[in-house]
Each structure stands twice: as C-alpha cells, then as structure tokens.
C-alpha cells in the first residue's frame with residue numbers, strides 16, 4: 560500500500576504537509592510580500608489577514624515548527640519578538656493594539672510568529688476556527704513559549720485534545736461578554752468596538 564497521510568519514520572508517524580502548507584517559504588522570497596528583513600528573519604504580510612493588520616515573522620533558518628526548537632534557539636526567539644514589536648510600532652499602526660502569538664497547531668510549515676491587530680475585522684475571518692485560533696489559549700504567548708524552551712529545552716505545548724477544545728470553544732467576543740451563536744453575528748458585533 561502507498562504511503563498517504565502519514566509516513567513511518569522509525570516508530571514515529573510523521574505527517575506530510577500538503578503542498579499549500581509549504582507556501583511560506585516561497586512567500587518570504589517574494590519582495591512584494593516583505594515588510595522587513597534582516598540576517599535572521601523576514602517579516603511578510605499575511606496573505607489572508609485575520610485583522611486590519613496581520614504579519615508573520617519568519618526565521619530564515621529552516622525551522623519547521625515549535626517542536627523543532629532547542630535551547631540554542633532562545634536568542635532567535637527573543638529576536639523574533641523584538642522584530643514583532645518593531646513592526647507593531649510602525650507609524651502606520653498608530654492607535655492600533657497588536658497581539659503576538661504562535662498557533663499551537665499551525666497549518667503552515669516553517670516557524671512563524673503572528674503579529675496581528677486586535678480588531679479581528681477582516682473578510683478573511685470566516686470560521687470558528689479562524690476566530691478561536693487567535694482568541695483562546697490556542698494562540699500561544701511568545702514569552703511563555705521562549706521561557707518554556709529556556710527552562711525545559713523544549714516548548715511546552717497543549718495536547719491535541721486541548722487544541723481541539725480550544726478551537727471548539729463557544730464563540731465569544733474578545734472585547735466584551737457578548738456570546739454570539741454564529742460568526743455573522745460576531746462579525747457584525749465587533750464593528751461596535753472599532
């Protein structure tokens with residue numbers, strides 16, 4: 560039988576990412592996407608922004624995801640956080656509040672830190688998963704990620720069941736106690752916070 564969704568590598572089943580999930584590598588090479596770049600990282604605009612401003616800080620080193628990090632990467636993570644802060648502080652973002660985070664289970668290959676304005680006002684926000692991936696503990700605080708790496712030599716991640724639970728959390732507004740039944744209600748409601 561041919562290998563399909565998973566490939567056995569030793570005793571560990573390794574998920575193969577579909578082609579679309581490899582897109583960040585190409586995206587970070589395209590000058591029209593690049594907001595900022597230095598020896599260590601490239602910052603690109605998210606192609607499907609989940610807020611008015613949404614960027615990804617991507618290390619140039621080929622690091623697949625948080626699980627591939629070790630203690631030698633602590634300084635790199637600090638740098639990623641500093642660059643994220645610099646991008647959020649750009650003049651064009653005056654009066655905007657930004658959030659920073661890694662997704663506990665990213666859909667795209669290649670480590671990336673999200674830098675996202677906290678309005679969540681975008682036509683690309685369509686599903687409960689889109690919403691909850693930025694508004695529950697599925698969105699991992701970068702300092703917590705770095706500190707767990709520093710302390711334990713690896714990043715402490717929620718379990719797959721916890722991730723599922725976060726993504727399935729009933730919808731709630733991130734700015735007040737409103738609990739909409741459906742995304743269209745929530746999308747209308749968040750306009751009241753702009």
Ligand code: AMP
Pocket residue numbers: 582583586603604605606607608615661662664665666667668
């Ligand atoms: P994650 O769930 O953390 O892997 O998020 C991946 C992010 O990459 C999402 O916010 C997508 O909108 C974004 N994205 C997907 N494809 C591209 C691309 N080709 N260029 C830039 N951003 C992308």
Ligand code: ZN
Pocket residue numbers: 732733734735736737748749752
């Ligand atoms: Zn609200």
